[in-house]
Amino acid sequence: MIIFNEVSKRYTNNYQALQGVNFHLKRGELAFLTGHSGAGKTTLLRLIALIERNVGGQILINGQNLNRLSNQHIPYLRRRIGVTFQDHRLLFDRTVFDNVALPLVVVGYGHKEIRRRVRAALDKVGLLNKEKSYPITLSGGQQQRVGIARAVVNKPPILLADEPTGNLDPALAKEIMNLFLQFNQVGVTVLIASHALGLIKSMGHRTLILQQGHLVGDTYPIK
Amino acid sequence: MKRSQKSSQGSAWLSYQLYILLSSLGNIVRTPLPSLMMVGVIGIALALPTGLYLLLENVQYISRDWGGAAQISLFLRHDLGENEIEDLADRLYQHPDISNVRLITPADALKEYQTFSGDALQTLSENPLPTVLVIQPASSDNAINQILLEKLQELAEVEVAQFDMLWAKRLFAMLEIVQRGTLILAILLSLAVLLIVGNTIRLAVQSRRKEIEINKLVGATDAFIRQPFLYTGFWYGLLGGTIAWLLITISLWSLQGPVKKLTALYYSKFELITLGMLPSATLLLVGILLGLIGAWISVNRHLRDIQPS
Numbered sequence: 068m069i070i071f072n073e074v075s076k077r078y079t080n081n082y083q084a085l086q087g088v089n090f091h092l093k094r095g096e097l098a099f100l101t102g103h104s105g106a107g108k109t110t111l112l113r114l115i116a117l118i119e120r121n122v123g124g125q126i127l128i129n130g131q132n133l134n135r136l137s138n139q140h141i142p143y144l145r146r147r148i149g150v151t152f153q154d155h156r157l158l159f160d161r162t163v164f165d166n167v168a169l170p171l172v173v174v175g176y177g178h179k180e181i182r183r184r185v186r187a188a189l190d191k192v193g194l195l196n197k198e199k200s201y202p203i204t205l206s207g208g209q210q211q212r213v214g215i216a217r218a219v220v221n222k223p224p225i226l227l228a229d230e231p232t233g234n235l236d237p238a239l240a241k242e243i244m245n246l247f248l249q250f251n252q253v254g255v256t257v258l259i260a261s262h263a264l265g266l267i268k269s270m271g272h273r274t275l276i277l278q279q280g281h282l283v284g285d286t287y288p289i290k
Numbered sequence: 291m292k293r294s295q296k297s298s299q300g301s302a303w304l305s306y307q308l309y310i311l312l313s314s315l316g317n318i319v320r321t322p323l324p325s326l327m328m329v330g331v332i333g334i335a336l337a338l339p340t341g342l343y344l345l346l347e348n349v350q351y352i353s354r355d356w357g358g359a360a361q362i363s364l365f366l367r368h369d370l371g372e373n374e375i376e377d378l379a380d381r382l383y384q385h386p387d388i389s390n391v392r393l394i395t396p397a398d399a400l401k402e403y404q405t406f407s408g409d410a411l412q413t414l415s416e417n418p419l420p421t422v423l424v425i426q427p428a429s430s431d432n433a434i435n436q437i438l439l440e441k442l443q444e445l446a447e448v449e450v451a452q453f454d455m456l457w458a459k460r461l462f463a464m465l466e467i468v469q470r471g472t473l474i475l476a477i478l479l480s481l482a483v484l485l486i487v488g489n490t491i492r493l494a495v496q497s498r499r500k501e502i503e504i505n506k507l508v509g510a511t512d513a514f515i516r517q518p519f520l521y522t523g524f525w526y527g528l529l530g531g532t533i534a535w536l537l538i539t540i541s542l543w544s545l546q547g548p549v550k551k552l553t554a555l556y557y558s559k560f561e562l563i564t565l566g567m568l569p570s571a572t573l574l575l576v577g578i579l580l581g582l583i584g585a586w587i588s589v590n591r592h593l594r595d596i597q598p599s
Contacts, residue, residue, distance in 0.1 A: 118507070118598050139511075146509035156504050170508040177302030217508065 068094040068129055068225060068256040069115060075123030076110055076280075084110040086280040087124070092258060094224075097251040099267045100260040102277035108260035109153075111277070112227045115258070116150050117141045129224065146174060149218030153230040155210045157202040163189070163213050164198040170221040188216040192246060208239040212246070219250060226250055228259045232266065240266055307517075314521035318529075328490055332526060333533025335483050336577055339476035340538055340565070346469055347563045353461060361454040362425040362439055366447050375421055378447050382425065387438045390426035420449065432462065480580055487526050487584030491519050495592045503598040512593055519589045520582060527581020531574040538565055 069092040076085040085107045092098055100108050113119045114126060117133060126133040128144065136144060149170075157166050167188055171181045189195045192212040202210055211231055218226060228247060232240035244259075244266060251257045261267060267274055276284030318325045366375060375393070383391045394402075399419040425442065427435045435453075443451040453459055495502070505515055542564050553560040565573070 116507070142506070142509045142511045142514075144509075145507065150507065156507065158501055158504060169505065172306070173505060173508055173510040173514055175303055175306065178305070180302075221509075 068092055068096070069258065070127040071111075071124070072127070073124035074114065074121050074126055076107075076114060076119065076121050083280055085114070085121070085277075088277075088280075088282045090275055090282060090285060092256060094256055095251070095254050096273065097248070097257040098259070098273040098275055099270070100258060100275045100277065101262060101264060101267055104262060105279075106277040107280045108262075108277055109229055112150070112229050112258065112260055115225075115227060116145055116148050142173075146170065146221060147223050147225065149221065149223040149226045151211065151214040151218045151226075151228045151231055153233050155202070155214045157210060157213060157217075159201065159203050161201070162198065163194065163200050163202060163205070166202060166213055167198075167216045167220050169217060174221065184220055184222075185216075188220040191219070191249070192216045207233075208235050208243065211235070211243060215243070215246060219255070224254075224256060226255050226257045228257070228261075230261055231259060232261060232263055237266070241269075244270055310518045311521050311524075314518050315525050318522065318525055328486065329526060329529040329533055331486055332483050332530025332577065332581075333537060335479040335486075336530055336534035336573060337537040339472055339479055340534055340569075340573055341541065342468070342472040342475065343569075344538065344542070344563065344565065346465065346472060349465060351563055352560060353458070353465075362427065362435070362442060363452055363454050364423040364425060364442055364445075364448050365450040365452075366421045366423065367449050368420060370421065370447055374447065375423075378445070379423055382423065382442075387428050387434065388425055389428040392424040392426075394422040394424060396421055424454070432459070480576075483527075483530070483577075483580045484584040484587070487523055487581050488588035490526065491523060491585045491588040492592055494519060494522060495589060495596070499596055502593070502596050506596075507598045515593060516586075516589050520585050523581040523583075523585025524578055525581070526585075527578040528574060530581065531577025534577065535565065535570055535573055 069090075071088050071090050074085055074088045075083070077083050088107075088111065100111060102108055110119065114121050114133075115128065117136065121133070129147070131144070133144075158169075164185055167185045168181050171184060176184070185198070186195060189198055192215050194209060194212055194216065197205065197209065197213075202213060205213065211233075215228075215231070218228075226247070231243050231247070235243065240263060247257050247259060248270070271288040273288075274284070274286050275282060276286070366378070370378075379391050379393055382388055396417045396419040399422060400417050403419070425438075427438055429435060439451055439453065442448060445451075502515055542562060546562060549560075549562050
């Protein structure tokens with residue numbers, strides 16, 4: 068589903084963020100991406116969603132070579148990839164419902180369909196009772212869950228999460244991780260960037276380890 | 291099944307268009323004072339050339355008959371005999387472009403002058419005035435008459451041929467200049483409207499930067515993001531055009547009284563030409579088009595700079 072082949076990324080200020088990264092994430096797989104901050108975790112996720120473009124190597128998403136994807140086609144790629152962000156990226160002048168509905172509005176769904184799907188997504192993250200609230204009134208964990216609901220509302224085959232448990236206490240963090248496991252169980256390919264090593268270990272899944280832009284580890288849990 | 295899904299998508303599209311049409315109007319109404327100033331400036335910029343256009347229409351309407359009355363005076367050479375003059379008059383009378391020929395002999399002319407200027411000409415020993423043929427052209431078309439004038443000028447018997455109402459010709463020439471000036475002014479002010487709308491849309495794009503970024507992140511196309519701004523441009527254009535129409539209508543209404551007074555003095559039944567249906571529709575349409583184009587250019591320019599980070 069996600070194939071990295073000798074992928075490099077260098078920023079214009081000559082900072083080498085990624086260097087020769089290779090991995091293959093199969094359809095329906097869940098993997099963690101870990102490493103110290105600055106190791107290139109966020110950059111790797113951004114390359115998949117084409118927020119940045121890689122400068123070397125190839126990235127294939129569902130068989131599509133991103134190097135050959137023109138800028139006009141980026142929106143259609145992003146519709147098939149749900150992304151959650153460390154800073155949530157919610158619109159604070161809109162209700163929770165409107166925030167979650169955004170990916171559906173962008174595609175052009177009708178009111179009824181939007182209502183049905185947004186409710187289903189909010190139900191899944193346990194925030195159905197907050198649909199009329201504004202994000203500012205929610206806790207950090209709840210905001211993260213609104214972001215997750217927005218990422219999955221369009222039922223994308225791929226889900227990317229950047230530090231989803233950033234500032235959450237361990238119990239809440241575990242809850243959030245379990246949410247991603249649930250999406251993975253229904254067939255979604257999930258890649259989670261996180262530096263919460265202890266939590267990752269306890270989840271028991273494939274883990275990619277980045278160090279200064281190099282992929283230095285690709286470990287599977289011992290069954 | 292598939293068809294019903296498609297039609298429901300179509301109606302979703304339509305209701306979404308309606309939604310952003312109204313919500314973009316809502317955004318304009320929500321900040322009444324800046325919006326009013328903005329729309330007012332557009333209105334004045336559109337009203338100026340429209341007002342000049344109306345002025346020209348009115349002047350042209352008033353002077354329409356003067357152009358038709360333009361006669362040509364042929365001042366004949368002194369050494370022509372009476373027969374030659376009669377001959378020439380007959381020949382000209384047959385000309386298809388000429389409807390009438392009137393002969394003014396030097397004696398007639400002298401008499402006419404004397405009634406105006408008293409005895410000044412009495413002191414002259416002989417009559418200095420030439421024989422004049424006054425030609426009434428058949429056509430009221432200035433261009434045709436100009437050609438006729440040039441033809442008459444070339445006749446051997448003719449010393450000088452000139453339009454009787456040169457000042458009318460001058461007026462028409464001046465009107466042409468004003469017309470051209472109005473066109474230039476209209477183009478310049480249209481550019482100004484484009485800049486005004488473009489700048490306002492630029493500010494709107496920047497103030498919604500975060501929203502645009504997030505929309506892009508969840509898969510919005512540029513066309514999708516552009517839409518609300520285009521509708522905003524549409525409203526600015528339409529509202530600006532409406533204000534221009536109101537300004538013109540109010541101005542005409544306030545001019546009506548004095549114009550009536552003046553035309554009464556000329557025993558004329560002249561009525562001011564007001565903005566008719568077609569010019570009104572054109573004014574609104576031009577306003578809308580300028581709003582849309584201004585918004586389009588501005589959004590395209592600034593959307594490229596906004597990429598999610």
